[in-house]
Amino acid sequence: MRSGVASDSDLPAGELRGLVLSFKDEVFRVTKKPFPEAAIDQLRGAVMAVFSSWNGKRAIDYRNASGIPHDLGTAVNIVKMVYGNLGDRSGTGVATTRNVTDGEDEPEGDFLMRAQGEDVVSGTRRTRPIAELREEMPRIHAQLVRHMKRLEKHCRDVQDVEFTIENGELWMLQTRDAKRTARAAVRIAVDLADARRITRQEAVARVTPEHIETFLHPQLEAKSKRAAIDKGLLLAKGLNVSPGAAIGRIAFDADTAERMSKAGADPVVLVRAETRPDDVHGMLASAGTVTTRGGRTSHAALVARQFGKPAVVGCQDLVIDAEHKRMQTASGRVLCEGDWLSLDGSTGEVFAGKLATFVPDVQDPYLTKLLSWADAIRRLEVWANADYGRDAQRAREFGAQGIGLCRTEHMFFETDRLPVVQSLILAKTEGERREALDKLLPMQRADFAKLFEVMNGLPVTIRLLDPPLHEFLPDRDTLAAEVTDLRARLRLHDGDPKQVQATLRDKEAMLQSVDALREQNPMLGRRGVRLGIHMPELVRMQVRAIVEAACEAVRKKQRVSPKVMIPLTAISTELEMERAVLEDEARLVMEELGIRVKVQFGTMIEVPRAALVADRIARHAEFFSFGTNDLTQTTFGISRDDAETGFLVEYLQKGILKTNPFATLDVSGVGSLMRICVERGRATREGLHIGICGEHGGDPKSIAFCHEIGLDYVSCSPFRVPVARLAAAHAAMGGKVDQR
């Protein structure tokens, strides 16, 4: 193979037509002017100086694959310049050794005759597909394909090459690992491993958690996108700050976005010059956000990522005229409020109109295979958070090995149950309370029976009621306003006084009940185990439901593995006392039914004190599960609900925080507590089973940390289970995600 890229020793003695600098596998052309022969020696001496000044300008960050900076320096190649525009037998092109959209094993690319490289990539001339080169110059085409295969084999990955044909002679100018879509990344890794070109470990290492994530997000259909580009509907390209596709009608301010989203059946896309804290409600109401200003750490970017909403920011080609509710593109196209817009948060493209989307199949055979290889590598188990049978079903399809968190309060909020829950809370007598509990018992039992059935013997961790009770009652502000209004009506003789009076009495009574449960800081209030200790009948009912369902399953010859999880423990005595009550109830049920099942009792670790006194708490817990959301809130002293639309965004923008600690575990603070907890907990109870449930359980960096400190499992939302399976494998490989 003759290559335009030669090593220093290959330097032709004769004519030197250009200077090419290579750094790792990237090759940069510095000049295209021929050098006079006499300058060569001088040039050789100067070359390092040239490079370092050029390098300084571009501010290259020398990092290895793991992101660690290095100072290995660079190689300098001085090579011949070849020309693809010398005549009819000259040409140039770019190609990838496989299809980088879907990963199929078929070269792809474009070329032009009588052209230089920039003519191909600039888009000013219509390129021809590489297949046509076969007809044009069959020998060159065969040679190219052969070279490409060879390069792919040598580099052990799909290559993206540039070539030039100079007077019927093929020169390979450059080769590098090809960029590819998530879908292609998975298939190529699997194909290469199946062909024994790379190991299965390498295949797993080459797919990133972000690939899997993108894989599972809705995306714009490639065909639909191409058609839109052809029709000139690509309005702008901005920064791809939050992945996924969003399609909706344009709104130019947050209030309109919210109103449109509430009113209409169609989704909304919010388009703003930039967003501010008072735009957040509009962003949340929209399918996606586009801004014309701002960068990767702009408010819009941070908030969108935070809430997992697709966004493109900094589309400088768009000019918004907020007053007239319209915007104009660089080419003069005008779009108005209500017009359709499609955006691709993964690429930063914004299109006019309603493009087609698709959600890639999680059952994709390549993905399935790759994840099965990941499973063989990882040590951490991956469980899922699931409240209902349908969630559990999905979790299993995604490969979950257990349920790490079933939030029983979600069941309490269901419309048919909420009135019963309210009558429980408002009960004035033991009898009323009993009645409400008796109604809830069969409902809860059915919930748990379904979970046990789906999980078929895999562990099912059920957290007892956690939120403060006032969450189940009507909103206080609304109620107070109603009371004030009714009082005014009574005073000003509006309406039938008897009727007004009666309504007022009811509302006042409810307001009083709500006020009795009101707390200044409900996050730190009577919730979790504190609620269970205050109202033992309630948690007893929950444990009864769990054990009755488990016994019933055993009777039906199903396997069950129920784990009762007590939330918000801070004091070992709390857990000791609560567990005694619950074990007593479990024993009662088993005696009544004459069936024995093994029920484990454990606790969440979600306040700092629980981690600090884990040695004592472990005496009474058969397992621990880190609730890192609350643990992050209490360790930082941050109320997430307030902060994520408030000062946390400011902190991220000002660089006080590098990442949102609610998305990626704060290793130095919260992580330090977790480490202490694992050590102290296992000092009391050797081999104590410890996991994490909550969002961090699905975050790759956090998963790596969980692996490092020796947790047994991570539990995350069913949709993130595939990501977690891969991330856990990467963690087991020592963080060497990319081994190239």
Next chain:
Amino acid sequence: MRSGVASDSDLPAGELRGLVLSFKDEVFRVTKKPFPEAAIDQLRGAVMAVFSSWNGKRAIDYRNASGIPHDLGTAVNIVKMVYGNLGDRSGTGVATTRNVTDGEDEPEGDFLMRAQGEDVVSGTRRTRPIAELREEMPRIHAQLVRHMKRLEKHCRDVQDVEFTIENGELWMLQTRDAKRTARAAVRIAVDLADARRITRQEAVARVTPEHIETFLHPQLEAKSKRAAIDKGLLLAKGLNVSPGAAIGRIAFDADTAERMSKAGADPVVLVRAETRPDDVHGMLASAGTVTTRGGRTSHAALVARQFGKPAVVGCQDLVIDAEHKRMQTASGRVLCEGDWLSLDGSTGEVFAGKLATFVPDVQDPYLTKLLSWADAIRRLEVWANADYGRDAQRAREFGAQGIGLCRTEHMFFETDRLPVVQSLILAKTEGERREALDKLLPMQRADFAKLFEVMNGLPVTIRLLDPPLHEFLPDRDTLAAEVTDLRARLRLHDGDPKQVQATLRDKEAMLQSVDALREQNPMLGRRGVRLGIHMPELVRMQVRAIVEAACEAVRKKQRVSPKVMIPLTAISTELEMERAVLEDEARLVMEELGIRVKVQFGTMIEVPRAALVADRIARHAEFFSFGTNDLTQTTFGISRDDAETGFLVEYLQKGILKTNPFATLDVSGVGSLMRICVERGRATREGLHIGICGEHGGDPKSIAFCHEIGLDYVSCSPFRVPVARLAAAHAAMGGKVDQR
């Protein structure tokens, strides 16, 4: 001296008239019947059995002075019985070697001729003062005084003796360390040390922090009390669960108590059968609380101690008739709502009427001397929390060595400043904001100038604004009700529509501002350093005020030592950034004024993360101060305001918590974090100055822990400075508070 109490070896061969058991320095008489001589040997064998059964009944808890249980067993003395009722030359009495009320060096006591001991103590016969024994039997009196002196010298403390005169012969029956008032305890300890009977260290060890505490509480006048008892006004004796005297008019329910307290000029005493969570507002509105039921861990006892309110619980002799708003004593006396009641929470006595009280003088010369000895022993410095010059003045009088916490927000709440603070918060333009800040600057400067002047070169630690801004705005609920009411009035045509409309507009605007600052969990919201980062002009103004005041002091040749304290730091970058801004402002002021002062910048440690990453935070802090109130809240995940009237009381009652962690530091949880913080902080900055401010700084047990982990100072309320000085000395003596 002939003593009725003899050691085993002294056992007289002859007649054995009784059996006396002694345990440590307490002596118990088991039987008064003479034993037949023949039974002695048998008795000796049986004596241990007798003792152990008796002991079992009384459930004596064998503990040494430090509260550690031991099993040293007991001594058994078998001695002669003597009789004081044999005739005119017989008698009996009790006496203390000094006055145990005020500590004067003058024996005190009572005796009766022709009587046995129980006649003296039962109160059925009128006793005679010991001085009269001098006239009655001068030789016996002289002998008694001699014995008492000798016993006091031997036992090295004031003694409480019992004696019997049998046919003109004096027998000493018993001696033990005398109980004494706090005032007497201090004087006696000082007198004994001055007389070289004990060392100064021992004198310091013999006074407990509780003594100092009682010393500083209002007390019922001894004379007034004696007179009341003589007049039969002692209604009942209950448990002394929360010290201090309270005098007020009776209220039989919480709402009435609150109403009476708000309405009248007279204080209120709440009298209830028992209290429940919905009585707390009444307890807070009252000077003291009396209950007829419940023990030391009853709700009333816990809440009263929590809020430092005197209380007597479990007065079984009182019968309340809540319906008719009256109560009846055992002797049939009836008291009604509004009648005066006096209670002594230190002794558990409840009197009818309005007794006289006094607050002992903190400048008492004996106390001053004792505390100066304590100062020589302790290593911990004792600073005070003071917001105003007058607090600082008091703090210095009480011996504070610096100000550990000046809460600038207290100044912001003052009536003349609040409107300015509100206009700052509501400012729409930079100009409006600047204007408000310009008004606040001279006020703050004057505050600090006063503090510097009073403290005269001692450190003054000023905490920058800490609370969330909404605390300075009108109450949201009230405002919302006003808005709703105005809307109804407008709708129903009540009043001048123009006027109603105008008021509504104002109120709506304010409500909107309040809502914009509203947070779900304000404790964890935008406060502390977060506020400073959000609104740098505000904290810059504060630092400017501090530095201007300090420079002015230097100009006046005063010494100053200002310390700027940044609250609620959780992230090292937060502090780094904030400090840079503040140092810049300080530099500007000094340049403007041409004066240099040394200003230290430090931070509070009040969220767990700050303790965990103390190594990083210490890079940017010249001192740390633990804010253990917030640190306890976040470590436990407890909102104090909600919990102390809510589940915390339930937890103390159920024994889940042994002590209120907001009163006494939770050593295993919060303390564990503090230990980590001190280690990590000083690993970065050797000798980093670390203190604690907040209530724990005045709690003896917490002070002992602060000493143990090597803090430099504790800072507490001025009133607790004397307690802290003593407690710090005890801590330095290794916790051996009572060395006897």
